[in-house]
Amino acid sequence: MPFRAFRVEKTEDGRFVRSIVEREVVDLPEGELLIDVAWSSLNYKDALSAIGNPGVTRSFPHTPGIDAAGTVVESASPDFSPGDAVIVCGFDLGMGTPGGFGQRIRVPAGWAVAMPDGLDARSSMILGTAGFTAALSVDKLEAAGMTPDGGPVVVTGATGGVGSVAVMLLAKLGYDVHAVTGKASRHDFLRGLGASTILSREEALEGANKPLLRPKWGGAVDTVGGPILFNVIKALRYDASVAACGLVASPEIPATVFPFILRGVNLLGIDSVVPPLERKREIWNRLAGPWMLDLEALVVPLTLDTLSEAIDRILAGEMAGRGVVDLNG
Incomplete structure (x- = not known):
């Protein structure tokens, strides 16, 4: 079944062009979890990926998005089952691996954290990385x-x-x-x-x-x-x-x-990309509990169709708060 994704391609003359494309699940890399992404968020690192910064992404075409939250569709891991709500942030997501600006991702089980009680896909992505x-x-x-x-x-x-x-x-x-x-x-x-x-x-x-x-x-x-x-x-x-x-x-x-x-x-x-998974769980549980914040004042609503303009704004230093991406919006 096809899904929509924000894609950055490098042209023959070295330019980086952004578009919304339809992809197939078979195009995704190997991984133990296939995840239906409901929400993502826009980070400065995503914007760097979208302009071809080699310190973030070297291989194109590519789908950025270092954050993703959604539901497990398929699992080859005993730690997760179809229907489980999960957060994936950091590791190689959105850098070398197709990221959260696509409606489906496939990743290693070791990259995912079970959604803690107190958060859902949207609220976890207001936080994001x-x-x-x-x-x-x-x-x-x-x-x-x-x-x-x-x-x-x-x-x-x-x-x-x-x-x-x-x-x-x-x-x-x-x-x-x-x-x-x-x-x-x-x-x-x-x-x-x-x-x-x-x-x-x-x-x-x-x-x-x-x-x-x-x-x-x-x-x-x-x-x-x-x-x-x-x-x-x-x-x-x-x-x-x-x-x-x-x-x-x-x-x-x-x-x-x-x-x-x-x-x-x-x-x-401070490294938020590859801390031990138990450390990630500890911090996410704290954000879902004693450190829970009402972040609605920070939200800048985005969709795949409005991402490109928002990327230009964050690169220009013109965005305040958190760009929160509705993958189905």
Whole structure:
């Protein structure tokens, strides 16, 4: 039975062309689970795949979509049965393997997590990889000693998918959240998510030429990298930590060792692609339970037919919140 999919093809002259096509299940790669995808979400990595970024996708034609939620149609695994609701995020989905922007995917059973009680396909994709990454970041920061009474927590790139969920989650947990954004029109949006203070990109870059800044932050979630990340590091309080989970500004940081050897601060790396499956289950169960958030204010509704325009917007830095894709819309 044919299904619809968003497809990116590379032309002979090196351009990347997007379209909606009909595919057959027999065209999908081998895998223990065939899944009927109901919802997906749009991430920055998906947009990079759609423009042929070789750090994300090297083989075309290709269907992006690093997130997928739906129902098992066929299973060759004892861990899942037809009819089971599942989440698939990360691993190679949407990078080298046809992803969640198609109505069917076939994947290894080890990539899937059973849908936890409290979430459904749509709500899990409002979170998606972005929400999962935000939760991983907060969890690792708290494991490193971050507490609400340890000082304000700063979130960079705060209007993006990871940043906006991080702001909401930290506020829910009782933190004083300061949000960094280059979008002046989104200040009220961020305050509505729970941020007490909004900083411009220029303010976040003040003192970039100094080896240390006044200690201010009790913790941080950084989604942008580059000079802003190192400015955050330079302003961490003694023994505080920053979780680094993005590189929208730059994959490089102009760093010295001074904050690390004079204040004992910590730079924590966050990988949401291939953490152990049990770790994924733990975080998803937390998001379905004590860390559950009302994320409707973040939703930007999308369908396969509106994806291409949304990809252009996210690449231009013009999308705030979470693009949530209805595969049957």
